[in-house]
Amino acid sequence: MDPIRLKHGQFVVVADGERALFLRNDGDGAYPNLRVVREMHDENPSTHEQGTDRPGRHSDGPSAHKSAFEETDWHRLGKERFADEISERLYKMAHRGDFDQLVIVAPPLVLGEMRKKMHKAVGERVIAEVPKTLTNHSVDAIEKMLLAA
Numbered sequence: 001m002d003p004i005r006l007k008h009g010q011f012v013v014v015a016d017g018e019r020a021l022f023l024r025n026d027g028d029g030a031y032p033n034l035r036v037v038r039e040m041h042d043e044n045p046s047t048h049e050q051g052t053d054r055p056g057r058h059s060d061g062p063s064a065h066k067s068a069f070e071e072t073d074w075h076r077l078g079k080e081r082f083a084d085e086i087s088e089r090l091y092k093m094a095h096r097g098d099f100d101q102l103v104i105v106a107p108p109l110v111l112g113e114m115r116k117k118m119h120k121a122v123g124e125r126v127i128a129e130v131p132k133t134l135t136n137h138s139v140d141a142i143e144k145m146l147l148a149a
């Protein structure tokens with residue numbers, strides 16, 4: 001992957017299934033200075049804390065066999081829903097003209113969901129995608145990792 005060269009004023013979104021940081025580079029390409037502009041949180045407990053204790057069952061017809069439905073992965077659905085919310089927020093920001101170029105850093109599942117829901121106005125401004133989870137890192141560490149990417 002080519003190194004990411006952040007320009008002054010460029011936006012970086014660092015997200016996962018529960019947290020999103022909207023950062024703006026107040027520095028330049030050689031010496032980025034990312035500043036948090038907005039932060040989003042979502043409460044998304046694990047599936048066993050959200051779902052039922054047993055999957056549902058259905059009859060296979062006239063036979064005595066019963067099959068179990070696969071249990072819904074509520075945690076994954078929560079991540080997908082949060083990715084939709086991030087995409088919607090990015091559309092509003094793009095529509096207001098808050099950014100011209102965007103770098104997105106997110107784990108593959110969230111990145112894929114964001115791509116599916118991303119409005120064309122946002123997608124045209126994405127210059128790089130980094131499939132990593134960096135939401136638990138400090139802003140300084142995120143700067144260093146983006147420079148090394």
